Amino acid sequence: xxxxxxxxxxxxxxxxxxxxxxxxxxxxxxxxxxxxxxxxxxxxxxxxxxxxxxxxxxxxxxxxxxxxxxxxxxxxxxxxxxxxxxxxxxxxxxxxxxxxxxxxxxxxxxxxxxxxxxxxxxxxxxxxxxxxxxxxxxxxxxxxxxxxxxxxxxxxxxxxxxxxxxxxxxxxxxxxxxxxxxxxxxxxxxxxxxxxxxxxxxxxxxxxxxxxxxxxxxxxxxxxxxxxxxxxxxxxxxxxxxxxxxxxxxxxxxxxxxxxxxxxxxxxxxxxxxxxxxxxxxxxxxxxxxxxxxxxxxxxxxxxxxxxxxxxxxxxxxxxxxxxxxxxxxxxxxxxxxxxxxxxxxxxxxxxxxxxxxxxxxxxxxxxxxxxxxxxxxxxxxxxxxxxxxxxxxxxxxxxxxxxxxxxxxxxxxxxxxxxxxxxxxxxxxxxxxxxxxxxxxxxxxxxxxxxxxxxxxxxxxxxxxxxxxxxxxxxxxxxxxxxxxxxxxxxxxxxxxx
Numbered sequence: 001x002x003x004x005x006x007x008x009x010x011x012x013x014x015x016x017x018x019x020x021x022x023x024x025x026x027x028x029x030x031x032x033x034x035x036x037x038x039x040x041x042x043x044x045x046x047x048x049x050x051x052x053x054x055x056x057x058x059x060x061x062x063x064x065x066x067x068x069x070x071x072x073x074x075x076x077x078x079x080x081x082x083x084x085x086x087x088x089x090x091x092x093x094x095x096x097x098x099x100x101x102x103x104x105x106x107x108x109x110x111x112x113x114x115x116x117x118x119x120x121x122x123x124x125x126x127x128x129x130x131x132x133x134x135x136x137x138x139x140x141x142x143x144x145x146x147x148x149x150x151x152x153x154x155x156x157x158x159x160x161x162x163x164x165x166x167x168x169x170x171x172x173x174x175x176x177x178x179x180x181x182x183x184x185x186x187x188x189x190x191x192x193x194x195x196x197x198x199x200x201x202x203x204x205x206x207x208x209x210x211x212x213x214x215x216x217x218x219x220x221x222x223x224x225x226x227x228x229x230x231x232x233x234x235x236x237x238x239x240x241x242x243x244x245x246x247x248x249x250x251x252x253x254x255x256x257x258x259x260x261x262x263x264x265x266x267x268x269x270x271x272x273x274x275x276x277x278x279x280x281x282x283x284x285x286x287x288x289x290x291x292x293x294x295x296x297x298x299x300x301x302x303x304x305x306x307x308x309x310x311x312x313x314x315x316x317x318x319x320x321x322x323x324x325x326x327x328x329x330x331x332x333x334x335x336x337x338x339x340x341x342x343x344x345x346x347x348x349x350x351x352x353x354x355x356x357x358x359x360x361x362x363x364x365x366x367x368x369x370x371x372x373x374x375x376x377x378x379x380x381x382x383x384x385x386x387x388x389x390x391x392x393x394x395x396x397x398x399x400x401x402x403x404x405x406x407x408x409x410x411x412x413x414x415x416x417x418x419x420x421x422x423x424x425x426x427x428x429x430x431x432x433x434x435x436x437x438x439x440x441x442x443x444x445x446x447x448x449x450x451x452x453x454x455x456x457x458x459x460x461x462x463x464x465x466x467x468x469x470x471x472x473x474x475x476x477x478x479x480x481x482x483x484x485x486x487x488x489x490x491x492x493x494x495x496x497x498x499x
Contacts, residue, residue: 009083027071038087044234046070049149052118054085067298068125073230087117103166148293225300266303273302316414317390321404330355343413386453410445438463
């Protein structure tokens with residue numbers, strides 16, 4: 001296949017790149033090749049937000065979608081066919097400041113200024129979402145938008161004030177008409193193939209093309225949101241000779257209801273995927289907010305989080321207790337299996353050679369099902385779990401007719417606690433039986449100690465979270481509102497999640 005140049009729109013023109021490594025990041029290219037140095041590198045791992053830019057692309061409905069992302073972990077070939085906006089694009093005609101910039105100035109939201117460009121881009125994303133709305137964003141929406149931007153000196157209050165102030169200034173409209181025409185001209189009819197030295201990057205456009213590439217090159221690494229692979233490049237300096245990028249396959253981004261299930265394609269971004277889940281399971285709202293930062297959720301995919309099989313991934317425990325099935329594809333062959341059966345051992349899954357994750361199917365219409373999920377971490381926002389727990393139960397006459405318990409962070413893979421489940425299935429939903437199940441967790445898991453938590457902490461917390469689930473769902477002697485408030489305050493104090 002003939003190699004092609006990377007094409008993207010930036011600063012009013014289409015750029016073509018043909019001599020960059022496939023693992024060169026967008027941030028490196030912007031700063032070192034295009035000399036757009038407003039965007040900063042603070043961490044090179046998608047944590048601090050100093051590198052935040054906006055990316056615009058056409059979706060399956062031929063509409064423009066704009067998202068704030070971390071440019072430090074986005075690989076340059078993955079922006080082929082897209083438009084990039086950085087802090088340099090905010091300035092208006094006649095040297096006027098954009099309302100986002102003016103509000104930051106008015107509210108004294110910048111001190112050393114290093115993080116400011118990233119904050120401005122996240123704020124601009126919020127501005128674009130709400131500038132035509134009848135009401136400004138809520139404090140919760142502002143906090144969520146800024147969750148991926150860290151400030152070491154100014155503090156967050158004046159920056160939050162600026163997010164309010166920018167909607168009080170005269171509005172500035174962003175016209176998408178010319179951008180739409182440009183993006184259409186950059187779209188490719190089939191697979192984009194780029195090569196540099198001994199590296200190769202393929203970006204198929206259809207599911208069939210992806211399936212064939214995966215069969216032809218089973219040793220190639222699949223790339224989705226780059227939230228993991230980006231760190232392999234910037235922190236581990238791995239050699240990645242062949243990448244197959246799935247972000248251009250529209251079929252992988254599908255989200256729809258099908259035969260009593262919610263189907264989520266493996267390429268669906270985390271934000272829309274969780275929004276679809278929350279529509280049917282509102283209990284997932286807090287987990288969604290605490291799942292990484294907003295820019296990471298704008299880049300990462302639910303399928304990637306599941307396929308990687310990290311023992312501390314937050315999505316898997318709750319999807320397992322919901323009875324989710326994973327859809328795998330090899331060529332034209334498709335098979336399904338329970339999600340918990342997909343994980344075999346640490347970094348080992350049930351994928352066969354040439355096979356990939358196509359999507360997941362989450363059961364719906366379960367009004368009798370009660371479930372909860374809890375995340376314990378050192379910080380409330382943007383932190384990896386020490387323990388992530390999920391529980392589901394169906395009670396009839398106070399007897400557990402269905403029980404599922406799953407944990408992340410307790411074993412080499414996300415896993416069900418089958419010994420604990422056996423202590424509760426078919427039994428009265430009572431504190432006595434819950435305590436037996438808490439004790440049985442010691443037979444299910446022997447967690448390790450690491451930088452996030454000790455083995456003892458994990459074991460005790462896992463048991464206490466099971467007890468909490470019982471206390472919140474016990475219909476015979478439910479907790480009063482006052483008891484729940486005390487319980488929640490104690491949880492936040494001991495697990496560092498106080499807001």
